[in-house]
Amino acid sequence: MLFAYSKDASGHIITGVMERAVCRIIDANFNRAREAMRVVEEFCRFALNSATLAARAKQLRHELSGVIGKLDTAQLITSRDTLGDVGVGQVVDKQMARADLRDSLSAGCKRLTEALRSLAEVIRIENQPSAEVIEKLRYDAYTLEKDIVLFADTVEKYRRVGLYVVITSELPAEVISLTHKCAAGGADCIQLRAKAIADDKLLALAEAFVGICKDTGVLSVINDRVDIAVATGADGLHVGQNDLPIERARKLQKTPLVIGKSTHSVRQLRAACDERPTYAALGPVFATGTKPDVPPVGLDYVRQATDMLTDEGIGNVAIGGITAENVEQVLCAGAASIAVCAAVTKAEDPTAACRTLKERIEAFKMRQSVS
Numbered sequence: 407m408l409f410a411y412s413k414d415a416s417g418h419i420i421t422g423v424m425e426r427a428v429c430r431i432i433d434a435n436f437n438r439a440r441e442a443m444r445v446v447e448e449f450c451r452f453a454l455n456s457a458t459l460a461a462r463a464k465q466l467r468h469e470l471s472g473v474i475g476k477l478d479t480a481q482l483i484t485s486r487d488t489l490g491d492v493g494v495g496q497v498v499d500k501q502m503a504r505a506d507l508r509d510s511l512s513a514g515c516k517r518l519t520e521a522l523r524s525l526a527e528v529i530r531i532e533n534q535p536s537a538e539v540i541e542k543l544r545y546d547a548y549t550l551e552k553d554i555v556l557f558a559d560t561v562e563k564y565r566r567v568g569l570y571v572v573i574t575s576e577l578p579a580e581v582i583s584l585t586h587k588c589a590a591g592g593a594d595c596i597q598l599r600a601k602a603i604a605d606d607k608l609l610a611l612a613e614a615f616v617g618i619c620k621d622t623g624v625l626s627v628i629n630d631r632v633d634i635a636v637a638t639g640a641d642g643l644h645v646g647q648n649d650l651p652i653e654r655a656r657k658l659q660k661t662p663l664v665i666g667k668s669t670h671s672v673r674q675l676r677a678a679c680d681e682r683p684t685y686a687a688l689g690p691v692f693a694t695g696t697k698p699d700v701p702p703v704g705l706d707y708v709r710q711a712t713d714m715l716t717d718e719g720i721g722n723v724a725i726g727g728i729t730a731e732n733v734e735q736v737l738c739a740g741a742a743s744i745a746v747c748a749a750v751t752k753a754e755d756p757t758a759a760c761r762t763l764k765e766r767i768e769a770f771k772m773r774q775s776v777s
Contacts, residue, residue: 438470442515446514450462458719468734477529519548522543572725582615586618588760596622597627599629608634625642632658645665664684665692679720685722685743689702694747700726711740725744731747737770
């Protein structure tokens, strides 16, 4: 027997009918939770292409099956009465409405935590240890939902980036001018890298920079300074190997930040994947005056890195010494987006330089899509 109760008349007597009801509740909610977990897992697998998040959802499902498997599963199945279930067929207005796949994910997550709560409450009557395990799984599910949603929001934002421009300057007028020109030239994302400006001046400059990007529909990224990124409402943050860990940066965000991480080797990339950035910067691909002390990693690293990132759902951007003349080599190596600095910011006409790069990136991607 799964549950057997015998209490005196003044206590809480649970008859055979109630015992069967307990089994039906457990069976229904176990099935509901497994179905919901499958929706979550498939979203991570096919929409986000994230092996890590999909594995977490799968592990949650297996752990729940392990807990329920310790009960009398034959009694659970025997108690099932689909035809006699008064809840079958009952619907609420617009209950099944789904505008997109994200709605399906949201519904799945809610169904999952509701089912886990019901399971914990009912199983607690007789088996407190199992109930505690299920309670832990419910909190794991809340955390997983948060991680999926934050990752999905930023991945979706970054997915459209083809041309990424890094503005390295401490001159406010130059930064503002270049931001306008790069946006006009078709840059999809612009990063402000101004390490030597005093905080008060940097804040004012970043506010103006973010404002221009918002007005022109360009993603705005702040280098290194999560406080400035959050204070100005920037879309993202970019960190290097020795900057604030991504986990710490995420604790400070008010809304989901696109977060990038610089990597210069396979070892650094593996470590970065554990931090779950939105994208990894791969470089410098070629020798660059921006970071003369960092040796170029070459196209081989771009190939290795893009292969590694395929199952992680993490974006990539190749950076370092890339120009209109060699950009196609980098794209052929697998780069999903291209970051440039001097090729645009030092050009006589930054707008035209951006436009040329953007056209070559789009032409390459068009050829790839039809081949």
